[in-house]
Amino acid sequence: MTKENNEKRLLSSLQNALHILLSYSLDTPLQGITDISNALGLGKSTVHRLVTTLANEGFLVKDKETQKYRLGYSVLALSGVVTSNLDIYNESLPIVRNLVNKVDETAHIGVLDEGHVIYLLKVECNHLVRFLTHVGRRNPLHCTSSGKVILAHQETEFINNYIGSDLNGYTKNTITNPKTLLNTLTEIREQGYSTSYEELLEGVHSVAAPIRDYTGKVVAAITIVGPKQRMLQSKAPFFAKHVIEAANEISMQLGYIKRKSKI
Known part of the structure; x- marks a missing residue:
């Protein structure tokens, strides 16, 4: 095998190993060799070899009862390194907690990731009704x-x-008409916040505002989410006020300075 072919083989193995790790979620916390093979379209022998390597390095752990694999503590260690070094995570956590105390609803910080919003941070409220959202979840x-x-x-x-x-x-x-969505995006830019009234999940409302970095670029969003019985559409101005204040505070922590328009 030539050096070039060997490098290609190693790169392919690395990509497949990463795809295996990314195939895990809260919906699929345990997977066997066959599960992974079917999900990724890889041969069982290839999956078995890669899973064995990942398990040896602590990225996967074999469950003794089911004989399936779950994510190991090596993944958790890496996630800790990432979150501890993310400015937006460190700067926003106390502000998000304060927002939750004010509105008594659950709050998230989300960022853009390959055409989806992915949640970096979540702070629960005290209500018993909770939603199927979690750090790392990707939504449209x-x-x-x-x-x-x-x-x-x-x-x-x-x-x-x-x-x-x-x-x-x-x-x-759910907005599925492109023209309607374009008009909605224009309204969002003008009013400074966004709402979702049962657009993803029935019975769930949310309000979000943009977070900007020091250049003024929108790099994330802060959201409060709750059941429609509490987050009434008529209370949108109340929720918007607090979520915008929190978003502005986080933006300032990230170095954003709102420039006054010239008269």
């Missing part, structure tokens, strides 16, 4: 308040490419 942009507020501040080319793709419907309230 067009039917979440955080996703729409991030999408609204992207470059025109990105927005056009996104609305040109399939806008999947999740509930009867």
Whole structure:
């Protein structure tokens, strides 16, 4: 085998190993060799070899009862390194906690990730009703308040490419018409916040505002989410006020300075 072919083989193995790790989620915390093989379209022998290597390094752990594999503590160690070094995580945590205390609803910080919004941080409220959201969860942009507020501040080319793709419907309230979504994004930019009323999950409302870095670029969103019985549409101004204040405070911590318009 030539050096070039060997390098290609190693690169392919690395990519497949990463795909195996990324195939895990809260919905699929345990997977066997066959599960992974079917999900990724890889041969069982290839999966077995890579899983064995990942297990030896602590990235996967074999469950003694099911004989399936779950993520190991090596992944947790890496996630700790990432979150501890993310400015937006460190700067926003106390502000998000304060927001939750004010509105008594759960709050998230989300960022753009390959056409989705992914949650970096979550602070629960004290209510017993909780939602199936978690750190690391990826949601569509067009039917979440955080996703729409991030999408609204992207470059025109990105927005056009996104609305040109399939806008999947999740509930009867999901925006699936490109023109309607474009108009909604314009409204979001003008009012400074976004809402989602049962657009992703029935019975769930949310309000989000954009977070900017020192250059003024929108790099994340802060969201509060709750059941429609508490987060009434008529209370949107109240929730928007507090979520915008929190977003502005985080933006300032990241170095953003709002410049006054010239008269």
